[in-house]
Amino acid sequence: MNKKIKLIKFILMIALVSTALPFSQADRVHAFSNQVIQQGAVGNDVIELQSRLNYIGFYHGKIDGVFGWGTYWALRNFQYEFGLPIDGLVGESTKAKLLKTTKYNKGNTAGANGTANKTAKKATAVNIPKGFSQNDIQLIANAVHGESRGEPYIGQVAVAAVILNRVNSSSFPNTVSGVIFEPGAFTAVADGQIWLTPNETSKKAVIDAINGWDPTGEALYYFNPATATSSWIWSRPQIKKIGKHIFCK
């Protein structure tokens, strides 16, 4: 007898859960994945977040799929208005609140208005380190590719770091283009190899160097001992060797 009741209860419970589950899960799957979204993130979840914040009037910027400062303040205002902990992170409770509020305000389902901007499904912006533009990075990547495409990855980061060290040095021009196109500074510029299309690796190397990775120990010059013709370059104090290049002050 007891067993039977238990069984019925069990079946009932399963039935309940299984009817409830699709709803809650459908909502979640439609809208956000279950990651905690943090400032600096990119991707579909950020587009979703921006569209929803935009829909209820907190966010006025472009829906570009990059969690920047505009999105950050919009999110914090939202958290403040709705009595959530103001941490600038999109966790479970914030997501739930976002889904609820954006759904509540409109007859449509959350999924539909959340992705109202269907054309913007793809991220239309990227994170770029401070002080540089995508074009600057492309230009340095061109130089790095032309100068050191056969080198190991850190050899490429090193060449990018030397370019940046020169920009900061008082003995060299103060701009990226000034340093790269200084007559005689880089052989790749002189023989036109700089105009080869750089690969993704050299771009990554450049971003690493801009973000502060300097494998050279602050070198300003480098040369390939096998091909260097100038005797002067040998007189520079040498710091280290990476791949085929010797880096010096």
Add this chain to the structure above:
Amino acid sequence: MIRGLLIGVLALGVIGTGYWGYQEHQEKNAILLNAENNYQRAFHGLSYQMDLLHDKIGTTIAMNSRQSLSPSLAEVWRITSEAHNDVGQLPLTLLPFNKTEEFLSNIGNFSYRTAIRDLDKEPLTDKEYNTLKVLYKQSGDIQNELRKVQHMVLKNNLRWMDVEMALASGKETTDNTIIDGFKTVEKTVTGFDETDFGPTFSNMQKKDENFKNVSGKTISKSEAAAIAKKYMNMKGNLNVKVTENGKGSDYGFYSVAVKNEKTGQESSMDLTKKGGHPIWFINHRDVKKQKLSLNDGMIKAQAFLKDTGYPDLELFESTQYDNVGVFNFVTNKNGVRIYPEAIKLKVALDNGDILGVSAEEYLKSVQKRNIGKPAITLEQARGKVNPNLKVMEDRKAIIVNDLNKEVLCYEFLGTIKNDTYRIFINAENGREEEVEKLKDSEAVYEDVL
């Protein structure tokens, strides 16, 4: 008949080739001349700027009132930057010409710092006047040498293209008036090394480039390898190579390169000899599809820092580049953010591996600090901020200011319209030390057109 025809065809061919060759030759000459003219412009521009510089420093010395002194110093600053720019366009990279360029930027720094100072409150000291006089004489010497070279160039129609070729071929021994002239200029400047730029200036270059505040005992090669392996978290058949720094380095370090023989994966790392602190570390591999969020990556990075002995760091910035998260951590001591002590970490968002560490800045600035009590209150500092700024966050922070000095500040993070700013107000005297417009994402231009 056939012979005649053949001769005719061949003759036409010869004439055609000759004509084509002549055209090519003309084109080549035109391009050479173009390049030559660019060099000439930069060179004559340089010597003109040096003329101006000398005169301007001369008039500055004769001035007395602040109203005319500040603009005049600003003018000196502008001229040095123009001259610097001209030098950068000449093919002198292979010629030791650093001293002259450094000299130019030193004058620039000196004049900038004195020009922006409130000269009513803090007039030029005797020492600074002396510096100006010395600079006047030195710029005169350089001007003189450059004029000599310029005269020779004009008189003998010397070409910069020849200089470039002489330099590129490495045959610097050949007699070349331009090269010799510039060598003389460089020699003249080398004698200026000890110019005293006064107290305002000496602050500028005080930077710990040698990691001298780093603690710990000197480690051996094998110890370096052991530490590196701990960071790299690599398994399998490893080929470890440790090399010492070259003689030209300011500080002692070991470079450790570890290669997995099987997979070909390679990690590299530099450590200080003193204490074995990592300077930087890069583990390069292809990062697969993103499985972790940026937030998960941050948690991994935080745990890693705790494990490796940096307990006081807090996250300051996080950025995602494709499938890699880059996290910038700074020290937080008793609620004061110490911005110079920054460490960056790179985390793979496919499996959470630490892909890179950059601690150079941290090692250069780490030291025992006595953080003073602020002389003004938070409210007073807030009063100094532009009233249009909507302040969203505030905290105390230590930053390195324009004069390369560490100062305790109140930091305000806020917005004006759609832009976000970070503003630092000196906690001692309420000076606005730094205003920074924070960068947002940049649109992708692929689809524009």
